[in-house]
Amino acid sequence: MSPQHKFLLDESRLPKAWYNINADLPVPPQPVLHPGTLEPVTPDFLSVLFPMSLILQEISPERWIEIPEPVREIYKLWRPTPLMRAVRLEQALDTPAHIYYKYEGVSPVGSHKPNTAVPQAFFNKEAGTKALTTETGAGQWGSALAMACNFFDIDLEIYMVKVSYHQKPYRRIIMENFGADVYASPSDRTHAGRAALEQDPNSPGSLGLAISEAVEVAATSGGAKKYSLGSVLGHVLMHQSVIGLETLEQMEMAGEYPDFIIGCAGGGSNFAGFAYPFLWKNLTEGQRAKIIAVEPASCPSLTRGAYTFDYGDTAATAPVVKMHTLGHTFIPPSIHAGGLRYHGMAPSVSALVDHGDIEARAVKQLETFAAAVQFSKAEGIIPAPESAHAVRVAIDEALKCKLTGEKKVIAFNLSGHGHFDLMAYDQYHRGELKDYEYPAEAIAEAMTHLPKVSV
Ligand SMILES: *Cc1c(COP(=O)(O)O)cnc(C)c1O
Numbered sequence: 001m002s003p004q005h006k007f008l009l010d011e012s013r014l015p016k017a018w019y020n021i022n023a024d025l026p027v028p029p030q031p032v033l034h035p036g037t038l039e040p041v042t043p044d045f046l047s048v049l050f051p052m053s054l055i056l057q058e059i060s061p062e063r064w065i066e067i068p069e070p071v072r073e074i075y076k077l078w079r080p081t082p083l084m085r086a087v088r089l090e091q092a093l094d095t096p097a098h099i100y101y102k103y104e105g106v107s108p109v110g111s112h113k114p115n116t117a118v119p120q121a122f123f124n125k126e127a128g129t130k131a132l133t134t135e136t137g138a139g140q141w142g143s144a145l146a147m148a149c150n151f152f153d154i155d156l157e158i159y160m161v162k163v164s165y166h167q168k169p170y171r172r173i174i175m176e177n178f179g180a181d182v183y184a185s186p187s188d189r190t191h192a193g194r195a196a197l198e199q200d201p202n203s204p205g206s207l208g209l210a211i212s213e214a215v216e217v218a219a220t221s222g223g224a225k226k227y228s229l230g231s232v233l234g235h236v237l238m239h240q241s242v243i244g245l246e247t248l249e250q251m252e253m254a255g256e257y258p259d260f261i262i263g264c265a266g267g268g269s270n271f272a273g274f275a276y277p278f279l280w281k282n283l284t285e286g287q288r289a290k291i292i293a294v295e296p297a298s299c300p301s302l303t304r305g306a307y308t309f310d311y312g313d314t315a316a317t318a319p320v321v322k323m324h325t326l327g328h329t330f331i332p333p334s335i336h337a338g339g340l341r342y343h344g345m346a347p348s349v350s351a352l353v354d355h356g357d358i359e360a361r362a363v364k365q366l367e368t369f370a371a372a373v374q375f376s377k378a379e380g381i382i383p384a385p386e387s388a389h390a391v392r393v394a395i396d397e398a399l400k401c402k403l404t405g406e407k408k409v410i411a412f413n414l415s416g417h418g419h420f421d422l423m424a425y426d427q428y429h430r431g432e433l434k435d436y437e438y439p440a441e442a443i444a445e446a447m448t449h450l451p452k453v454s455v
Pocket residue numbers: 111112113140141230231232264265266267268269270271339340384386387415416417
């Protein structure tokens with residue numbers, strides 16, 4: 001008999017609460033510092049940017065935070081998402097391993113990002129926010145927040161990394177379709193943007209710089225606008241926990257428990273959302289799943305960065321946190337996995353890698369695309385280039401099982417589809433994609449600009 005392929009939950013099984021790793025962290029949380037004074041921030045400082053409800057979530061020690069009913073209602077447009085067993089991939093690899101993937105590409109904008117965009121818009125609406133600002137790289141986050149702001153009738157101003165704004169117009173069109181205003185960053189609308197343009201009129205922009213612009217606009221709006229971030233922060237990772245909570249139930253339906261939990265990591269949100277509920281089982285119930293975060297070799301914050309205090313953005317205006325970082329002034333090479341081009345990493349993911357609870361691996365661009373193509377030929381889905389990093393390591397582990405004959409259970413998060421990244425696949429098929437060398441010099445230079453913190 002052929003094994004079951006899909007493990008589906010009906011709407012009634014949508015999680016009622018988010019899982020908050022703060023309750024179970026084996027290491028004490030590190031303070032968040034003010035970018036000017038480098039002293040611990042007060043809620044007052046953060047409340048310029050975020051509504052108090054989200055700030056309280058950020059520091060809450062509660063293990064479970066209730067998901068408001070209006071958020072669950074919108075989640076139901078695409079959640080619960082399917083857990084698939086990649087039966088045809090197992091056959092193609094001729095591996096005894098069982099491979100499962102959680103598919104977040106079924107969301108309206110094609111990635112996991114609406115899982116936090118919707119609650120962020122909801123809590124802002126509740127707090128009376130009329131307008132939000134944000135940044136976006138290739139546009140996954142921007143399109144998710146544009147959809148969410150449209151649902152809750154909030155204005156949205158998006159700073160989109162310039163090179164993507166010009167090279168990848170489709171997601172910009174999606175954002176504009178939902179009513180958002182999209183500006184190419186660096187723009188002439190902010191000090192940070194104008195300074196960057198003065199240095200280099202042809203600056204392609206970067207995520208760190210776009211964050212500086214979006215933060216500046218909110219911080220100088222006299223309270224009219226708040227700011228929203230699509231990854232890195234604790235509340236963002238927590239909102240994503242619906243992914244892993246559903247997967248726990250679905251693995252139970254499949255009658256197996258994963259030996260490997262694998263996710264790609266840019267700022268850490270889809271990885272944490274998928275992995276933390278399993279980490280909870282490791283930390284509290286003696287489970288032993290091996291949890292792996294996968295990053296690009298050209299932007300290797302977890303595997304090659306320092307674990308230290310650094311700014312969240314290029315212009316050094318965002319809060320300073322302790323994280324794995326390549327230096328806030330580092331501009332990563334233009335790999336196609338735009339969502340993984342960030343100098344830092346979520347503080348909790350960083351702390352857990354440092355403490356040994358999570359393993360980190362770096363993979364190169366070409367081997368990543370090779371895995372994505374192999375996966376799509378077997379399973380029919382074209383992965384987002386970001387998600388393909390997780391596919392690479394899942395296949396690597398399945399191939400190890402082929403050598404050893406072990407029947408391991410491998411689960412990974414397929415964080416999105418690649419339908420708006422087809423030009424990257426085109427370049428790959430034409431042999432025009434390349435691997436970037438580890439940018440040692442640029443990183444060494446950036447590391448000289450770390451803030452001098454004495455806590
Ligand atoms: C944005 C994005 C990522 C990277 O962001 P994380 O916060 O690390 O999850 C990964 N995959 C997809 C499909 C994305 O859109």
